[in-house]
Structures are given as structure tokens and as C-alpha cells.
Amino acid sequence: MAYVNTGLPNSGQTQHFQVTYESTLSPAQGLEVARELMNFCDDDYRLLVSWFRGATNMPVPLPVHVDNTTGGATWWGWGPVYNISLGLGETVFNVTPATYARYLLVSEVSEIFMRQRQFVPNYWFSASNEGNKGEALSSFLGSEFLSQVGSLLMPGTASGSFAGANSWLGSSRANFLDRNDANIDPTVDPEISCGLCFLKYLCHQRGIAIGDIIANGSDTFEGVFENLGLGGRSAAFPAFRSAVDSHYVPDPRLSTSPVLDNPFPAPELKDFVATPQVSWVPTGLAPGGRIGLSRKVPMDVLVTLTTDRADLLDLPADRVVRRGSDEIAFSFSVKPQAATFGKANATITIEYAGQSLQRLVQVYSPAAWPMPPLRVVPRVPTDLCAEAFVAGSRLSFAVDNLSVFPGRAGIQVQWQATNATGNGLSDGTFEIPTLPAAGTVVEITALATNRNGVTARGRLDFTVQAPKTGLHREIASLECGLRHIVDTVNRFPRLPIPENKARRKKVLADLVTRAEELSVQAKALAKEAKSVTAGKGGKAL
Secondary structure (H helix, E strand, O other), X not given: OOEEOOOOHHHHEOOOEEEEEEOOOOOOOOHHHHHHHHHHHHHHHHHHHHHOOOOOOOOOOEEEEEEOOOOOEEEEOOOOOOEXXXXXXXXXXXXXXXXXHHHHHHHHHHHHHHHXXXXXXXXXXXXXXXXXXXXXXXXXXXXXXXXXXXXOOOOEEOOEEOOOOHHHHOOOOOOOOOXXXXXXXXXXXXXXXXXXXXXXXXXXXXXXXXXXXXXXOOOOHHHHHHHOOOOOHHHHHHHHHHHHHHHOOOOOOOOOOOHHHXXXXXXOEEEEEEOOEEXXXXXXOOOEEEEEEOOOOOOOEEEEEEEOOOOOEEOOOEEEEOOOOOEEEXXXXXXXXXXXXXXXXXXXXEEEOXXXXXXXXXXXXXXXXXXXXXXXXXXOOOOOOOOOOEOOOOEEEEXXXXXXXXXXXXXXXXXXXXXXXXXXXXXXXEEEOOOOOOOOEEEEXXXXXXXXXXXXXXXXXXXXXXXXXXXXXXXXXXXXXXXXXXXXXXXXXXXXOOOOHHHHHHHHHHHHHHHHHHHHHHHHHHHHHHHHHHOOOOOOO
16 A cells, blocks of 8 residues: 655645545545645644644644545554544545545544543543543544534445444433443444433533533543533433433434434424314315424424314324424314214313423314305396385395305305395395385395305395485486496596506596586486476476
8 A cells, every 4th residue: 555645735744734645546535635635634633622622732743644445544653653544445425525534534633632631630532542432522523523514414435324323312222421441343332322422412402612521521421421510420321311312202213313413402392383273074274283393303303292182183193303304294183073063172282302382273063163254245236326225126135255165065045034025046146026115124144054064144234215206316316426437537547457548448438428418417407406496396306
């Protein structure tokens, strides 16, 4: 294996590293990755120094070899000379090869930093290697680095994924915080996974800075918990396990691979809405709801649903909010009830992580469904100035807002008249052939029902009028005509197509004709009025 620096600026030398690459690598995996690594490695080194609070005592430059191996990275040496090997001999997934190389370098250098601090009281390194604590810390810092550079996924290669949280989260979640084990296998041992998740808990759930966590190292993770002033050693695992289990219940339907190995901060319930009024027939409002959480969940969570009226509502027992989402919708059904049922209330409760929210749902029978009132309207004569509601005249009625029904198929309208006699017609209207005597108060009611039994009601009351006669009738006709001219003029600027010249010309011509007719009528009425006033006869008032 030959390491070369051919094509690298400054022969591969940076402030803190001496970079070379394996000559058998393709340019994309070798030379280009090494060049990109040189652009960022010193900044990444300084990030690590800030996390370790500068207490590293590192010899520089560190030799870094981009080589043709697989399975990740290694470092060797026992100070003052170390070497780091970054394996780029396989296809990389989820990140670019250069970001993968930076991730590996951060992870390996962090372990060398731990080695340099091995014999200080807050050690992370075990007797002969990084052990379960150091491996967990390097995995934690590697994923924190990825978060800072904007990566959303842990790296993966043909050899496997570098995501480590699932090993413990997907297990029985035993306590490994009391371990100080140098005999570990990073690919299978849940000791490391438990420590990784615990470090995420300290940093992102408890809000402790990375530098403070590192500065309070101990022989076990329980000791770190105690050194940070969070409680006694025996309290570490119960507090951690409670935070995990309350938010991420073990369930075979749930993925236990959080984004960037970080299940924290855990989401909380934020809001909950449900259809406020429901029935077991279609009403236009589908029974359902939406559950909102405080943040996009880093891994799958389970929200439970219950109701105090299981005799009315059929709810799903729970809903899974998938990783990357902050809400979930659900639907439910309403159980049909007996014919005597009218209306009842049911409460839906959702629960998650020890929190609960409730919403009241009103359940209606189809006949009791809260429909808006029907508008019962008279069918006026074609002549808008003809008298209406006149004793002895014929008058028909219709409902003009049947569109309020959620389903219009099969609507039947039943009519009833008080103080008048009428008949329902085949087109759904109602007709009174002869209105009763003037002064009679008539009440018209309409009851409409669709094929699902949803019902709406409406009513119209009016007083029968005596017909106008003589001069009064002609004056009323003149006033009506004038009102219609004024109304047309007022609406004229809002005609649908005012730019249509032919339409405009016709409207104006009709107005002129009608005005001329009303002028003649007005002159005749004025003459009659003078005759009456002078006592010379004329039409009766």
C-alpha cells in the first residue's frame, strides 16, 4: 500500500495534519477527497478543541491516510506519534465521500484526544482502548459534527451503517450506564449504543453543553451524571430510561433509528382538533381529527386515542407519527343508534408521554342534525310591479336553499299551511289556489329530508293584503316602476360585461322606454289628482 501526496496543495500539509492518499484509489475517492479534506480539516480540528476545552496536548501534524480499506477508520500509536487511516475503499451513502472522510477524522481524532487525557481524573479512555465510554463519545461527537455541517443522515457504506442508536433503542433497553468495559465490539454491543443515547439525552434533553459533558468525565456514565450535579449515580439510568420510554414506547410497528442517532429533545403534545359534530350518515363533515406535536419527531412515536362513549364512536386505538413528521391525522366512525336517539356528547382523549388533550364531539341522529333553516320564498309574478299576497289571488312557494344539504339526492319536501288551503306539487313547490280574506295571517312551513334522513325546516309568515283600487293602485304602480329604474341604474356599473356595447345599448334603450311610459302615467295621475282635489270627479281613491 503506497500513500502519495501527488496533486495535493502544499504536499498535503495543513496546520494540524499531513494528508496523503492511497495511490490505487480512484480520483473521486482518493485525490479529490484528500483535497476537500485539506480544505476543512483544520476547522474541524478547532471544533474538537473547543469541545475538549483545549486540554489536548497534541503533537502536530497528525498523519492522515485516505486509503483503500473498508469498514470505517482506525488510528494507532501511543503518543507522541499517531497515525489515522480513513477507509474510502467502498461506495459511500447518505453523505458525500468528503463529508464521510471528515466525519471519520473527527471521530478518530476525538479518541486520540481522549487518549491524551487518559490519566486525568475525568477520563473517558479505559485502560487499553477507548472502551464503551470513549466509543460512545466519539460516535456522539461524530454525529454532532454532521449536524453542524447540515447533514440529515448518518453515513453508510457497503460494509454497513454508522447509525448506532438503534442497537439499544430497539432492544430491551437494559442499563449499561454503570459499565467501564474495554472489551467491546462497536458493531453489535448495545453498551456503546446505550452510552450514545445517554449523551444525546444529556446534551439535547437536559441542555448540557458538549464541553461540560466532556469536562465531567468519569469511570462510568453514572459518574458523569453525578459530576454534572444531576443527581446520584443510582438516579442516572431511571431518569434517562423514563425520558426514553415515556416518549418512545417499545412497539414492533415503530422504527427505532432516530435522525442522526438523536432521539432528543423528545417531542410533546401541542394541539388536537376533532370534527365537532358527527353522525352515522354522510353530513358533509367527515369524522376525524389531527394531532400536532411540538416538533418533527426524530423517530417514530405512538399516540393513543380513547373515548368515554365507545357505544357511540369507533376510534383507532393509536396512531403512529412517523420520523420527520410533527402531526398525524386520524379518522373514526359513528355507530348507528336506535330510532329514539337524538343527540349526545362524547369526549375523545389523546395521550402521549404522560400528557393528554381532550375534545368534545357532539353526536346527532340524522333527524336532529343541526341544519341551517330553509328559506321559503314566494314565487312572484312575472310583472315585478304586480300586487302580491292579495286576497283571492293564487300564490305558490318554493325552497331556494336546498343546497345546504350535504347530499341532495332523494330530497323530499313536505308542506303545511296554517289559515290557508294549499297543495304540494310534483316539482317540490307549494301552491295556494286562493288566498283567504285580507288581514289573515298565513304561516307556510316546509320540512325537507334527504335519503339519509337529514332534515331541515323553514317557515314564512305573511299577512294577506286587500287589493289596491283606483288612484292608490296606479300610484303604487308608478312608484314601483320608478324604484325599478333606480335599481337598474344603481346596478348598471356592476353588470357582468359592461364593456359589451350591444348589451349596454339595449339596457339604456329599455330604461328610456320605461321612463317615457312612466312619464305618461305620471301626467295622467297628476291630472286625476287635480280633478279629485277640485271636486270634479275623477277616479276614487
